[in-house]
Amino acid sequence: MLMESTQLTQFGGKRVLITGGLGMIGSSIAQALVPAGADVILVDAFLEKYGANRANLEGIADKPNCRVNVADIRDAAAMAELVKGQDYIFNLAGQVDHNSSLDDPLLDLDINYRAHVTLLEACLRNNRDVKIFHAGSRLQYGKVHYNPVDEHHPREPLTPYATNKNAAENYYRYCHNRFGLRTVMFRIANPYGPRCQIKHNKYGMVNYFIRKALDNEEITVFGDGSQIRDFIYIDDLVDAFLKVALNERTSGEVYNVGSGNGISFKTMAETIVRAVGSGTVKHIPWPENYVNVETGDYVSNIGKLRDHTGWTPSTPFEEGVRRTVEYYRDPAVRARYLPPAKP
Ligand SMILES: NC(=O)c1ccc[n+]([C@@H]2O[C@H](COP(=O)([O-])OP(=O)(O)OC[C@H]3O[C@@H](n4cnc5c(N)ncnc54)[C@H](O)[C@@H]3O)[C@@H](O)[C@H]2O)c1
Structure with a gap:
């Protein structure tokens, strides 16, 4: 559940830059901050494989305090200007697909590490008062040695994506320790909910499965589906x-x-089929080589965040799935998240 409106008003008049602002997480932050009166700039390069979607700005796109700037976070000159005067930077732009980082590690390096160094250096030169967030991933831990995973768990990345997320996180920490920049680093579990791309299954599995079920198709689950994940609702x-x-x-x-x-893949898929009322679950063998990137069961230990801020997640998985299904159930809405059919 989103914070009380009394707390949200503290963002009134604040200047906020959200990179990856047309994607799921960035646009969802904007959906909270624009009505709260923040002055929001959404930066996005609209790279095809990811989740940028104008539909994500429904209800806020026409507000004077919501502006879209089409730019790439790899563009140092553009970033140097954009960081000026911002109170907060939510840095969500990313190469989000950890499997494809195996095929193109240099693209991942450029977006998920180099661009962050560029952005942080721009802040050091042009805006040392900003508070800036890194959107890391639970994949930074790699193979899981124990559950629930706390922040001290070893980080043994299995992909270039996870390696570069770790490197970027270290750079945010360095900028804090060396220069006092107000950086915060998140290691996010598996998010789901309205505004996630549903055009492919490279990331955002819950949303992709919901699309399959709404189309009355088969949802395929690797093995017996007993692998455990931690799914966090977008709000x-x-x-x-x-x-x-x-x-x-x-x-x-x-x-x-x-x-x-922790919720098993099997339970996740069955919950979706039940909530949608159509679709089926089919178990298939694990693809060859997949074992190399499989982390094992994962559950977040969220005690540190709870202790420091009082934050606590409040959306049970069944409820989050119900709300997500409600969002995509209308075929007209779904169509806005799918590429047009080829002639
Ligand atoms: N979705 C997940 O499973 C997950 C899990 C953990 C962490 N994260 C991280 O959270 C962030 C946001 O992810 P999301 O789920 O909202 O994905 P998303 O695909 O919905 O949004 C990512 C956005 O970044 C934009 N983008 C990509 N490269 C860019 C660039 N070079 N310059 C400007 N914009 C660029 C894309 O166009 C897209 O709009 C990413 O950094 C991702 O790695 C995501």
Whole structure:
């Protein structure tokens, strides 16, 4: 659940830059901050494989305090200007697909590490008062040694995506420790909810499965589906960003952000089919080589974030799925998230 409107008003008049602002997480933060009166600039390069979508700005796109700037975070000159005068930077732009980072590690390096160094250096030169967030991933831990995973768990990345997320996180920490920049690093579990792309299954599995079920198709689950994941509903994730933004003790800290609950893939798929009322679940063998990137069961230990800020996720998985299904059930809405049919 999103924070009380009394707390949200603290963002009134604040200048906020959201990179990746047309994607799921960035646009959801904007959906909270624009009505709260923040002056929001959404930066996005509209790269095809990811989730940028004008539909995500429904209800806020025409507001004078919501502006879209089509730019790439790899563009140092553009970033140097955009960071000026901002109170907060929610840095969500990313190469989001960890499997495809195996095929193109240099693209991942450029977007998920190099561009962040560029952006942080721009802040050091042009805006040392900003508070800036890194959107890392639970994949930074790699193979899971124990559950629930706390922030001290070893980080042994299995993909270039996870390696570069770790490197970027380290750079945010360095900028805090060396220059006092107010950086915060998140390691996010598996987010789902309205505004996630549903055009492919490279990331955002819950949303992709909901699309399959709505189309009355088969949902395929690897093996017996007993692998455990931590699915966090988008409103709870946005709430974490906003609570941390307002809390001064969070600067320089790294936080796991998840639901704190483990749910098996099998239960996840069956919950979706039940909520949608159509679709079927089919178990298939694990693809060859997949074992190399499989982390094992994962559940976030969210105690640190709860202790520092009072944040606690409040959306049970069944409820989050119900709200997400409600969002995409209308075929006209769904169509806005799918590429047009080829002639
Ligand atoms: N979705 C997940 O499973 C997940 C999990 C953990 C962390 N994260 C991280 O959270 C962030 C946001 O992810 P999301 O779920 O909202 O994905 P998304 O695909 O919905 O949004 C990402 C946005 O970034 C934009 N983008 C990509 N490269 C860019 C660039 N070079 N310059 C400007 N814009 C660019 C895309 O166009 C897209 O709009 C990413 O950094 C991602 O790695 C996501």
